[in-house]
Every structure is written in C-alpha cells, then in structure tokens.
Amino acid sequence: MSEKTKAELLADELKYAPAHAMKQIDESEVQAADDFCAGYMQFLNDCKTEREVTAFMQKAAEARGFVPFDRTKSYAPGDKVYFVNRGKAIILAVFGKKSVCEGVRIAAAHIDSPRLDLKPSPLYEDEELALFKTHYYGGIKKYQWTAIPLSLHGVVYLKDGSCATVSLGEKEGEPKFVITDLLPHLAREQEKRTLEDGIRGEELNVLVGSRPFCTDSGSEMVKLNILHLLHEKYGMTEKDFLSAELEVVPAMPVCDIGFDRSMIGGYGHDDRVCAYPSAMAAFDVQNPEYTCVTVLTDKEETGSDGNTGLNSSYMAYFLYDLAAAAGCAGYEVLRNSKCLSADVNAAFDPTFPGVQEKKNASYLNRGVVITKYTGARGKSGTSDASAEYMSFVRQILDNAHVVWQQGELGAVDAGGGGTVAKYVAKLDVDVVDVGVPVLSMHAPFEVVSKLDVYMAYRAFKAFYEA
Ligand code: MN
Ligand code: MN
Numbered sequence: 001m002s003e004k005t006k007a008e009l010l011a012d013e014l015k016y017a018p019a020h021a022m023k024q025i026d027e028s029e030v031q032a033a034d035d036f037c038a039g040y041m042q043f044l045n046d047c048k049t050e051r052e053v054t055a056f057m058q059k060a061a062e063a064r065g066f067v068p069f070d071r072t073k074s075y076a077p078g079d080k081v082y083f084v085n086r087g088k089a090i091i092l093a094v095f096g097k098k099s100v101c102e103g104v105r106i107a108a109a110h111i112d113s114p115r116l117d118l119k120p121s122p123l124y125e126d127e128e129l130a131l132f133k134t135h136y137y138g139g140i141k142k143y144q145w146t147a148i149p150l151s152l153h154g155v156v157y158l159k160d161g162s163c164a165t166v167s168l169g170e171k172e173g174e175p176k177f178v179i180t181d182l183l184p185h186l187a188r189e190q191e192k193r194t195l196e197d198g199i200r201g202e203e204l205n206v207l208v209g210s211r212p213f214c215t216d217s218g219s220e221m222v223k224l225n226i227l228h229l230l231h232e233k234y235g236m237t238e239k240d241f242l243s244a245e246l247e248v249v250p251a252m253p254v255c256d257i258g259f260d261r262s263m264i265g266g267y268g269h270d271d272r273v274c275a276y277p278s279a280m281a282a283f284d285v286q287n288p289e290y291t292c293v294t295v296l297t298d299k300e301e302t303g304s305d306g307n308t309g310l311n312s313s314y315m316a317y318f319l320y321d322l323a324a325a326a327g328c329a330g331y332e333v334l335r336n337s338k339c340l341s342a343d344v345n346a347a348f349d350p351t352f353p354g355v356q357e358k359k360n361a362s363y364l365n366r367g368v369v370i371t372k373y374t375g376a377r378g379k380s381g382t383s384d385a386s387a388e389y390m391s392f393v394r395q396i397l398d399n400a401h402v403v404w405q406q407g408e409l410g411a412v413d414a415g416g417g418g419t420v421a422k423y424v425a426k427l428d429v430d431v432v433d434v435g436v437p438v439l440s441m442h443a444p445f446e447v448v449s450k451l452d453v454y455m456a457y458r459a460f461k462a463f464y465e466a
Contacts, residue, residue: 033454103336110300114138138301347437362407376416383425385432400462
C-alpha cells in the first residue's frame with residue numbers, strides 16, 4: 001500500500017467521515033453481530049405486543065437471577081431486580097458500586113409498535129361477512145395495512161374477572177386475518193384519493209369469518225358463528241370485548257433481507273430493535289459502577305400518555321424508592337442521572353432522498369445513531385441534548401470502539417417526530433436519543449441492518465459499564 005499524502009493524513013485527522021461499519025470492525029465482530037441478531041430475530045417473532053415483550057423480558061430476567069423489586073429491602077452492588085408496570089412495561093435494574101444518590105444510568109426503549117387496535121365493540125356482519133372495526137394505534141400509512149396477513153394478540157377479561165390470553169395467527173396452521181382492498185379494476189375513484197386518504201380509518205376493517213352458525217333463518221348468523229367460536233376458545237361473550245385489549249398486527253415472519261443477508265425485515269423493529277439490545281446489555285453488564293436501569297416502556301407511539309407510558313410517573317417512582325433506601329431525595333437521584341433514550345431514527349433511503357439532508361442523515365450500516373434532537377418545525381417538542389452531554393456520550397462510545405454516527409430525524413421542515421427523551425428530560429435527567437436506523441419505519445415490515453443492531457447493544461453496554 002502506498003503511503004498517505006500529507007493532505008490525506010490531515011484529512012484523516014480533521015474530517016468527520018462516518019463510514020460503513022465493515023470498514024471499522026474485524027470479521028469476528030461481524031460474526032458476533034450476526035449471532036446476536038439470530039437471538040433478536042427469534043425475539044421479534046415471539047413478541048408482537050408490549051404485553052408479550054414484558055412477559056418475555058420478565059422470564060428472561062428471572063432466568064438470569066433478577067428478582068421482583070421490593071422497596072422495603074436494601075440491595076447490594078451486583079443485585080438484580082425488575083419491576084413490572086401493569087403487564088405492559090418493565091424496568092430492569094442492576095445495582096452498581098456507587099450509591100444511587102450519585103445518579104443512575106438509564107436506557108429507555110419502547111415496546112409498543114404501530115398497529116390496529118380493536119374498537120370496544122368491534123364485531124359486525126355485513127352481507128354474510130364478519131368483520132372487526134379497528135382504531136389504528138400510532139402513526140401509520142393506512143394503505144400499507146391492507147391485503148397482508150394479520151394476527152390477533154391481547155387479553156380479554158371475562159365477566160367473572162378472569163383473563164383469557166389471545167395470540168392467533170402466528171403459529172403454523174393457525175388462521176390469519178386480513179383487511180381487504182379494492183381491486184384495481186374498480187378503483188378508479190379510490191385512486192383519485194390522496195395517498196393519505198387512500199385507505200381511510202373506517203375502512204380498516206378486519207375480515208374474520210364468512211360461514212353462518214346454522215342455516216336456520218335468523219339475522220347475523222355469521223357473526224353469531226364467530227361469537228360461538230370465540231366463546232368456545234376463550235370463554236368470552238360479545239360484551240367482554242369492552243374489557244379487552246386486542247391488537248391486530250402483521251403476521252409475516254421475520255427474515256433476512258438481501259443476497260448478503262445483511263439486513264433484517266420484520267414488524268416492530270421500532271422500537272424492539274432498541275429494547276432487545278438494551279435488555280441484553282442489562283443482562284450482560286458485570287459489576288457496574290453506577291446502577292443500571294433499563295426501562296422498556298409502553299405508549300410511546302401514541303405520545304407516551306397513559307400510566308404505562310413515560311409521561312407517567314412510574315419510572316420516577318421506582319427511582320424514588322431506590323433513593324429512599326439509599327437515604328437521599330428522589331430528585332437528587334434524577335438530577336445526577338444520565339439516560340440514553342433508546343429509539344430508532346429514519347435511515348437514508350436512496351429512493352426518497354428529498355426528505356433527508358445528506359450530511360446530517362443516518363445511514364444503514366454506519367452503526368448506532370446519536371440523534372441530538374428530534375421535534376419538528378424549529379426543534380419544537382424536543383429536549384435537544386447539550387454539548388456537554390453529547391461529549392460525555394461520544395467519549396463513552398469512542399472509548400469502547402462502538403461504531404456510531406449522528407443523524408437528524410429528516411431535513412428541516414420535512415416533517416419530524418418525537419421520542420421519550422423529552423419526558424425523561426422533564427425529570428431533570430441528562431438524555432439523548434441513541435438507537436438504530438430503520439428503513440420503512442412504521443410500515444408493517446421494517447428493515448434494519450444487523451451490524452447496527454449489534455452496535456446498539458455494544459453502545460448500551462458501554463454506557464452501563466462507563
Ligand atoms: Mn420509536
Ligand atoms: Mn415510532
């Protein structure tokens with residue numbers, strides 16, 4: 001290899017030139033990334049909803065020695081606890097050598113994903129077809145949800161207060177569901193609609209049956225047959241839909257994408273692609289200096305409101321309990337704490353370059369992305385991490401040789417979005433978004449790079465160990 005010129009050496013020293021992760025890591029680390037992602041892909045297949053992720057993580061934590069948090073107990077360095085919030089969010093904590101009064105390290109990811117929720121009274125029959133009415137959850141492009149296989153997940157609380165758990169459409173041989181779309185032959189009027197309006201909210205009706213209960217005369221026999229089947233399988237009646245949370249999600253299995261198998265296609269990368277690596281970092285961290293708190297939260301996709309979202313006080317209350325046990329005020333712990341808001345960013349898509357500003361976009365395979373601010377229209381609705389905190393995070397990642405890049409969430413005024421960061425910042429905690437770049441974000445089938453997923457794990461682990 002020829003020696004570098006003076007200009008090349010100076011450029012190496014002075015220029016910020018994010019590069020493909022393959023140029024920055026060796027073959028063994030590529031293999032480690034692929035191995036890590038095999039576990040992630042299995043997790044994605046097994047967990048389609050916040051409740052399923054919570055149950056999975058509780059079990060995984062218990063298998064690794066985590067015990068339910070007890071606020072009356074005192075904990076020693078190395079102790080591991082978990083706290084489940086209403087079955088839809090979970091906190092994992094590994095106690096550090098320092099007192100929690102000196103602050104904790106928080107990684108907060110969300111485990112809800114865009115989907116279709118059944119309405120409280122969903123089931124109806126129209127011309128001998130049975131359908132469910134839905135109300136979409138989170139930001140979706142509605143047209144993407146038609147004519148693809150769907151499954152049904154959730155819980156139904158019956159009249160006696162007992163709970164039936166529902167998961168139908170995932171396993172081999174199970175029936176699936178679908179939202180029908182108009183054939184192109186008859187779509188002349190529909191195709192004049194704007195893309196946003198192409199499929200309307202009240203057109204997201206899920207097809208669930210077409211045979212009557214019996215051939216006797218009587219109205220709504222197909223609906224009756226569905227109620228009969230639901231009663232046989234789950235013990236439920238139509239009224240029990242009122243005390244249910246049933247979520248319709250894509251039923252396509254996760255798979256490798258590309259001849260080189262470098263990417264993963266699947267539903268719910270946003271934000272399980274940060275939840276899984278942050279939980280694995282919590283499981284793998286050994287004797288940390290600071291107490292490590294991994295928060296897997298619900299409700300981010302609808303704005304973090306609700307008592308399982310991070311705009312509620314459950315995370316703060318958990319930290320207040322730790323503070324009380326350590327003999328300091330809750331706000332002291334918060335004020336001294338540092339957080340990575342572990343959420344995805346929009347990767348540059350060569351098919352739609354116009355919505356990104358190339359110099360400040362994130363790219364597939366350039367590693368975990370630090371997003372200094374999110375928001376929209378003049379940084380509205382963002383916490384905007386300080387230079388001091390950016391410096392702190394950057395040094396941690398560099399010292400641990402984590403491949404990372406920075407990225408804005410789209411060009412100025414192209415749109416925008418938010419994460420849990422601002423709700424963490426509201427608690428007087430230093431916070432910045434760090435996560436995985438995603439293609440087709442919020443689609444029923446999103447794409448991420450395996451190397452980036454692994455770098456997210458490395459980043460959260462480095463943060464916990466720093
Ligand atoms: Mn997200
Ligand atoms: Mn999202």
